[in-house]
Amino acid sequence: MSEKVRCLIIGSGPAGYTAAIYASRANLSPVLYEGIQPGGQLTTTTEVENFPGYPEGITGTELMEDLKKQAEKYGADIRTGIVTAADLKASPKKITVDGKTVIEADTVIISTGATAKYLGLPDEAKYAGMGVSACATCDGFFYRKKVVAVVGGGDTACEEAIYLSGLASKVYLIVRKPFMRASKVMQDRVEKNEKIEILYNTNTLGLFGENGVEGAHLIRHKGEANEEKFDIAIDGFFLAIGHKPNTDIFAGQLDLDEVGYIKTVPNLTSTNIPGVFAAGDVADPIFRQAITAAGSGCKAAIEAERYLSE
Ligand SMILES: Cc1cc2nc3c(=O)[nH]c(=O)nc-3n(C[C@H](O)[C@H](O)[C@H](O)COP(=O)(O)OP(=O)(O)OC[C@H]3O[C@@H](n4cnc5c(N)ncnc54)[C@H](O)[C@@H]3O)c2cc1C
Secondary structure (H helix, E strand, O other): OOEEEEEEEEOOOHHHHHHHHHHHHOOOOOEEEOOOOOOOHHHHOOEEOOOOOOOOOEEHHHHHHHHHHHHHHOOOEEEOOOEEEEEOOOOOEEEEEOOOEEEEEEEEEEOOOEEEOOOOOHHHHHOEOOOEEOOHHHHHHHHOOOEEEEEOOOHHHHHHHHHHHOOOOEEEEEOOOOOOOOOHHHHHHHHHOOOEEEEOOEEEEEEEOOOOOOEEEEEEOOOOOOOEEEEEEOOEEEEOOOEEEOOHHHOOOOOEOOOOOEOOOOOOOEOOOOOEEEOHHHHOOOOOOHHHHHHHHHHHHHHHHHHHHO
């Protein structure tokens, strides 16, 4: 016999835990599966300074432990387990956990997040939290009046470079190709920005520094006759080469955009399948912040409650 629940939440980031707080306080007795990364992405960072309510800042791990405690306090059933399959079109929806346990759910809130893409250099892991970041909005403040590099040639990279130019003294934009993928308007903005220096045809070979990033080893025109290796001195290295939403198991059922983000009804968390809601980074190609994820988790729980009471 499979277990039957009214509200199943997939993922334990700010979106999932916030949905669990609201759903448990609405008497939906939610069950939440934490997945491979209990607490979500914020557990990989040190200080979080922009989550409202913490004037002194808080570590990512403490913040997530607090959210978890708050959800448990109101009765959310938080479990270890990874959702490995989902039949969302069934009624009730059938969710398989760890390849064996099947849960039948009247409503499902998907909050599985999105993972930033990295270049795959060993130095990215070595300097994680010590100068390497995939989020200018989150970490740019730590680089005021310092020199940073942004990797990428799309609109996001341009946006990150422009944002950082408002804080840092200089921004290198490292673009692999001889041109950018970004829209013309974004390219123009970057090119006109006196603080941004664009390095075309350039790849990153590695990073260096004693107690954090102090510079990057770069190569220009890799593999060509005019290949040239050189170093730049930087304090921060920002990746802006895209994110991968964690939606593989829902493909073919939920409407996804071309990158894989779940499409929701504008201003809501409802998806194309009644009773299935998407909250947090998994449905947000634009903001990807803890507070926006938490806000949409709140919306998802309220929508689930209204769906169940209809
Ligand atoms: C290094 C770093 C620093 C950051 N700093 C800040 C900051 O200072 N301020 C800020 O606002 N934002 C910051 N962010 C961004 C912030 O962490 C995210 O916007 C936020 O965590 C998104 O929350 P979420 O709930 O959507 O998903 P996530 O936090 O990504 O959580 C996703 C959850 O889904 C689970 N999951 C995935 N697949 C499955 C599955 N198949 N079954 C079950 N569970 C699954 C995972 O285990 C995880 O618990 C930072 C991000 C990073 C990586």
